[in-house]
Amino acid sequence: MRKRPELNCETCPGRMKSIFCGLKGDELNQLNSNKNVNVYKKGQNLFLEGNPAYGLFCLHSGKVKVTKSDSQGRETIVKLVQKGGVIGHRSLFSKSPYAASATVIEDGMICFVSKETVNSIIQQSPSLALEIIDRLSQEMGASEEKLASMARKNVRERFAEMLLILKENFGKSLEGNETLLNIKLTREEMGQIVGAAPENIIRLVTEFKSLGLIRVEKKDIVLVDVPGIEEEASLGV
Amino acid sequence: MRKRPELNCETCPGRMKSIFCGLKGDELNQLNSNKNVNVYKKGQNLFLEGNPAYGLFCLHSGKVKVTKSDSQGRETIVKLVQKGGVIGHRSLFSKSPYAASATVIEDGMICFVSKETVNSIIQQSPSLALEIIDRLSQEMGASEEKLASMARKNVRERFAEMLLILKENFGKSLEGNETLLNIKLTREEMGQIVGAAPENIIRLVTEFKSLGLIRVEKKDIVLVDVPGIEEEASLGV
DNA sequence: AGCCTGTCCTGATATAAATCAGAGAATTCC
DNA sequence: GGAATTCTCTGATTTATATCAGGACAGGCT
Numbered sequence: 001m002r003k004r005p006e007l008n009c010e011t012c013p014g015r016m017k018s019i020f021c022g023l024k025g026d027e028l029n030q031l032n033s034n035k036n037v038n039v040y041k042k043g044q045n046l047f048l049e050g051n052p053a054y055g056l057f058c059l060h061s062g063k064v065k066v067t068k069s070d071s072q073g074r075e076t077i078v079k080l081v082q083k084g085g086v087i088g089h090r091s092l093f094s095k096s097p098y099a100a101s102a103t104v105i106e107d108g109m110i111c112f113v114s115k116e117t118v119n120s121i122i123q124q125s126p127s128l129a130l131e132i133i134d135r136l137s138q139e140m141g142a143s144e145e146k147l148a149s150m151a152r153k154n155v156r157e158r159f160a161e162m163l164l165i166l167k168e169n170f171g172k173s174l175e176g177n178e179t180l181l182n183i184k185l186t187r188e189e190m191g192q193i194v195g196a197a198p199e200n201i202i203r204l205v206t207e208f209k210s211l212g213l214i215r216v217e218k219k220d221i222v223l224v225d226v227p228g229i230e231e232e233a234s235l236g237v
Numbered sequence: 238m239r240k241r242p243e244l245n246c247e248t249c250p251g252r253m254k255s256i257f258c259g260l261k262g263d264e265l266n267q268l269n270s271n272k273n274v275n276v277y278k279k280g281q282n283l284f285l286e287g288n289p290a291y292g293l294f295c296l297h298s299g300k301v302k303v304t305k306s307d308s309q310g311r312e313t314i315v316k317l318v319q320k321g322g323v324i325g326h327r328s329l330f331s332k333s334p335y336a337a338s339a340t341v342i343e344d345g346m347i348c349f350v351s352k353e354t355v356n357s358i359i360q361q362s363p364s365l366a367l368e369i370i371d372r373l374s375q376e377m378g379a380s381e382e383k384l385a386s387m388a389r390k391n392v393r394e395r396f397a398e399m400l401l402i403l404k405e406n407f408g409k410s411l412e413g414n415e416t417l418l419n420i421k422l423t424r425e426e427m428g429q430i431v432g433a434a435p436e437n438i439i440r441l442v443t444e445f446k447s448l449g450l451i452r453v454e455k456k457d458i459v460l461v462d463v464p465g466i467e468e469e470a471s472l473g474v
Numbered sequence: 475a476g477c478c479t480g481t482c483c484t485g486a487t488a489t490a491a492a493t494c495a496g497a498g499a500a501t502t503c504c
Numbered sequence: 505g506g507a508a509t510t511c512t513c514t515g516a517t518t519t520a521t522a523t524c525a526g527g528a529c530a531g532g533c534t
Contacts, residue, residue: 068381071471074389078381094374099381122367129366130359136373137331143380144305144315144336150387151432152311155491186511195388197492202513219500234308392521423481434522439483 007037007060007109014060014084019135022127034117040110046087046102053091053098055114059083062108063183067192068100077192080183082170083108089132092118106184150195153234158194159204160232163214167223178215179223208232242274242346244297251297251321256372259364271354277347283324283339290328290335292351296320299345300420304429305337314429317420319407320345326369329355343421387432390471395431396441397469400451404460415452416460445469 009015009023009032023031035058040046046057049068057064063082069075078100081087091098092115104110122128149161163181170183187205188198205221208214213229215222223229246252246260246269260268272295277283283294286305294301300319306312315337318324328335329352341347359365386398400418407420424442425435442458445451450466452459460466 068385070385070389076385076388078385090374090377092374093370094378095371096375096378099378126363126366129363129370133330133366133369133373134332136370136377137327137329138333140327140373140377140380141331141333141336143377143384147380147384147387148305148307148313148315150384151313151429152307187513188511192388198511199493199513200491206513424483425481435481436483436523437521443483 007035007111008032009035009111012058012060014058017084018058019086019089019128019131020058022131023121023125027121027125027128030121031113031117035111035113037109037111039107040104041107042104044104046104046110047098048101049098051098053088053096053115055112056086056088056092056118057102058111058113059085059087060109060111062104062110063106064102064110065105065189066100066102075192076195077189080105080166080169080193082183090136093132093136105189155194155196155200156204157232157234159190159196159201160208160229162190162194163208163221163223163229164226164233166221167226171223174222177226179226181221181223184219242276244272244274244346244348245269246272246348249295249297251295254321255295256323256326256365256368257295259368260358260362264358264362264365267358268350268354272348272350274346274348276344277341278344279341281341283341283347284335285338286335288335290325290333290352292349293323293325293329293355294339295348295350296322296324297346297348299341299347300343301339301345301347302342302426303337303339312429313432314426317342317403317406317430319420327373330369330373342426392431392433392437393441394469394471396427396433396438397445397466399427399431400445400458400460400466401463401470403458404463408460411459414463416463418458418460421456 009020009028015021020028020031037060040062046064047053059081061083063080064085064087065080066078066087067075068078081102087102088098122132149158153161166181166183167179170181171179172182174180185193186198187201190201191198194201205214205216208229209216211228213223213225213232215224246257246265252258257265257268274297277299283301284290296318298320300317301322301324302317303315303324304312305315318339324339325335359369386395390398403418403420404416407418408416409419411417422430423435424438427438428435431438442451442453445466446453448465450460450462450469452461
């Protein structure tokens with residue numbers, strides 16, 4: 001039998017970037033002693049669309065995609081989450097069932113915190129409430145931004161924009177102004193992010209390569225000419 | 238000179254549906270005495286994209302569209318707000334400049350509440366913070382829902398979906414299971430909601446009419462066959 | 475009244491993107 | 505280590521949607 005993994009919120013590498021960054025003392029202890037750690041493998045689900053929300057998930061490590069699928073089975077990736085990220089808070093706070101599914105795309109340790117624990121900590125820590133409002137507002141802004149892009153940009157522009165957003169969240173600087181996108185996605189998944197068929201994404205990858213905008217190493221994408229990509233995304237002037 | 242309009246939050250028809258629904262006593266008085274009422278005419282702006290956020294706007298009456306426009310001048314309507322709705326809270330809470338513009342599309346009285354007043358009330362009323370979290374979470378859910386629709390549905394489905402969302406928010410039941418959409422939008426504005434060219438919307442309106450799904454009376458759209466529209470939107474099974 | 479201006483509508487054409495079909499790589503699995 | 509599966513890529517074709525161009529109608533204004 002596998003040993004139960006041990007993690008301490010106090011030393012969690014992601015916590016300072018999460019909604020729990022402001023916690024200390026008692027509240028932090030309460031979080032720490034009530035969380036539940038689990039090891040997840042690629043392909044496993046944290047929850048499925050329609051499930052009731054009993055709590056939220058905090059990523060200590062690994063990566064997770066959050067997807068919605070419609071009646072025809074068409075899937076869309078709504079967001080990607082990595083260490084320090086929290087999943088399921090939206091449904092928890094709006095007291096509604098999960099409106100999307102969460103699937104692990106890279107192995108990692110993920111903590112579960114029950115609704116009761118979260119509520120109890122919020123009661124004691126008004127600063128947490130404000131922190132949550134702040135985060136939700138930012139997420140809301142990002143979501144509206146994406147919505148607008150979807151509405152008026154074409155696939156090519158959206159693809160370029162996706163590269164830049166992935167850079168913000170998963171970018172790792174290399175030498176020579178290059179940036180490695182530290183997340184492995186299939187062409188199909190990229191298509192589910194920008195709303196396009198995988199064949200289309202493949203052609204765009206090929207084209208961006210030949211334009212010298214990106215490089216592909218094995219499964220990884222490296223951004224070579226960021227200003228050029230920004231131009232493709234029709235940002236700035 | 239026009240007489241300054243007077244409004245009382247306590248009797249405001251929209252308040253009970255707004256984020257301020259839980260306020261009473263002192264907090265409500267504070268809101269009431271610190272708000273600023275203004276009459277707005279169609280076409281006026283509450284604020285523009287990029288402006289710093291000094292407070293939030295509450296609609297006593299009238300309707301407002303919130304739009305984003307990109308570097309090429311392409312506009313997108315991010316949301317529509319009516320009485321009881323609040324605008325600008327997102328930017329306020331995330332301490333960032335407005336990411337969109339707000340324009341009046343139907344005359345009304347709109348109150349402005351300064352950042353200081355909002356923060357002061359939140360301090361005294363933890364329930365307001367929780368209410369805000371709840372609302373933001375719901376808005377977030379709606380936004381992700383729209384995002385997913387944009388990503389995988391075609392214009393026809395999105396148009397049908399828009400009709401249903403307008404029904405939720407602006408629908409007025411008529412006799413015989415018909416629903417009047419109590420909001421006047423040009424075909425171009427509808428296009429900016431679903432992400433399509435106005436010509437396309439015109440054709441869809443014509444087609445939906447001839448399919449007996451909707452009726453058009455002057456500038457108003459009346460939903461005749463809601464289940465049929467739901468089918469067009471590819472909802473349910 | 476008549477003239478604008480803005481909105482609505484129609485048809486023709488161009489183009490972006492989806493879809494279909496199949497062949498080679500690369501992984502995963504046993 | 506080979507089989508099976510999943511992923512990547514390419515080309516041909518179809519379809520949805522944008523774009524272009526022009527006309528009809530309505531409401532506001534002088």
